[in-house]
Structures are given as structure tokens and as C-alpha cells.
Amino acid sequence: MTTEPAHDPRPAFVRALDQAEQQVAAVSPGELGKRTPCADYDVRALLGHVVSVLHKLERAGSGGDARGVPDVAEGIADDGWARAFAEARGEAERVWAGDGQLDRMVELPWATLRGRDALEAYTHEFTAHSWDLAHATGRLAELDPDLGARALEGFSKFAPPEERSEQGPFSPVVPVADDADVYTRLAAYLGRRP
Structure with missing residues (x-):
């Protein structure tokens, strides 16, 4: 009897980070x-959030407590966001490069998960935040539809509608047309108003 190798979420994670x-x-x-579209976030705060998420991933992957990392990184110069993201990304990818990380349990601010499940969840978060930034700045045509489809499927597991309220990170699902593109459906599923 053979067993299928476990799914490696890192290639999709890298694609989401690239995007x-x-x-x-x-x-x-x-x-x-x-x-x-993120409640309480302008573009600056959302950039601070995605940089902070990378620091949380680095801390969790290193065995630390990611809850000690603020939700929004501050003190970054207006023209320093690309550099801050690239540096934080490099640290996170370095920590998650080893295969052993994928089956290790990691402590995240919202759950304790196997490493592979944490990376999958954050792949979807970076995909959703890419849409948020693209929507705010008018760059929607540059998004990868495959990542959007994966995130839509993934969030249906990580953030089911019946477990949401107006106080959580995801609002109730917003209705959209059946033929809406995948990112519009993803945004609506997360409670954003595309």
C-alpha cells in the first residue's frame, strides 16, 4: 500500500507573495x-498589515509566539513599503524553506495549526489582500485568477459563513451575480463589497 505524498503549499504561497x-x-x-475594502484600513494600514503578517509567519515558523507581533507594522517611510515587504518576505521564506516546518505545529494569533495548513491559510490571505490593494489602486487586471479560485475554495474551509459576525475579520457574505469573476466572488464571500 502506498501513501500519497502530503501537499506542499509553498509553491502557491510563493505565487501569492509574488502577486x-x-x-x-x-x-x-x-x-x-x-x-x-478592508474595514478600518486605508492603503498605508493595509501595507502595514501585510508586512506584519510576514513577521508573524517568521516568528511562528521560528517557534515563537506570533501574537506578540502587532497587526499593523508602523514607522515605514512612504517610499519604503516595497523594501519592507521584500525584507520581511525574505525572512519568512527562509524560516519556511525546510520541509520539516510543514508538519510542525505552529502557534498563530488565531489558531494552532500544522505548518502546511498555516501556509495555505496565509496564501489565501495574501491573495485576498492583493485584491484589496488592487481594488483600492485600480490595478485589478493584474491578478492571478488561479490564486483567486484557490482562495475562494480555501476560505470556504477556514472562514465558513455560519461562523461570522460583524465583529470578526470577515463580514457576512455579500450577494453577487453568478457570472462574476473569481476575485469579485472571493471579495463578496469575505464580506467585502466589490
Whole structure:
């Protein structure tokens, strides 16, 4: 009897980071004050959040407590977001490069998961935040539809509608047309108003 090898989430994670990094690098200082579909986040705060998420992943992957990392990184210069993202990404990818990380239990601010499940969840988070940035800055045409489809499927497991309220990170599902593109459906599923 043979067993199937466990799924490695890192290739999709890298693609999601590539997409997010492209969106981060495209933001100009004049766009930092624009509103995003994320409640309470303008573009600057959302950039601070995605940088902070990378620091949380690095800390959790190193065996530390990611709850000690703030939700939004601050003190980054208006023209320093691309560099801050790239540096934090490098640290996170270095920590998660070893295969042993994937089956180790990691402590995240919202759950304790196997490493592979944590990376899968954060792949979907970076995909959703790429849409948030693209929506706020008018760069929607640059998004990878396969990542959007994966995130839509993944969030149906990680964030089922029946477990949500107005106070959580995901609002109730917003209705959209059946023929809406995958990112519109993803945003609506997460409670954003595309």
C-alpha cells in the first residue's frame, strides 16, 4: 500500500507573495491614504498589515509566539513599503524553506495549526489582500485568477459563513451575480463589497 505524498503549499504561497509584492511595489505615496475594502484600513494600514503578517509567519515558523507581533507594522517611510515587504518576505521564506516546518505545529494569533495548513491559510490571505490593494489602486487586471479560485475554495474551509459576525475579520457574505469573476466572488464571500 502506498501513501500519497502530503501537499506542499509553498509553491502557491510563493505565487501569492509574488502577486502581493507586485501590488505593494506599485503603490505610490499619493495612494497611501486611499480607502481599501478592508474595514478600518486605508492603503498605508493595509501595507502595514501585510508586512506584519510576514513577521508573524517568521516568528511562528521560528517557534515563537506570533501574537506578540502587532497587526499593523508602523514607522515605514512612504517610499519604503516595497523594501519592507521584500525584507520581511525574505525572512519568512527562509524560516519556511525546510520541509520539516510543514508538519510542525505552529502557534498563530488565531489558531494552532500544522505548518502546511498555516501556509495555505496565509496564501489565501495574501491573495485576498492583493485584491484589496488592487481594488483600492485600480490595478485589478493584474491578478492571478488561479490564486483567486484557490482562495475562494480555501476560505470556504477556514472562514465558513455560519461562523461570522460583524465583529470578526470577515463580514457576512455579500450577494453577487453568478457570472462574476473569481476575485469579485472571493471579495463578496469575505464580506467585502466589490
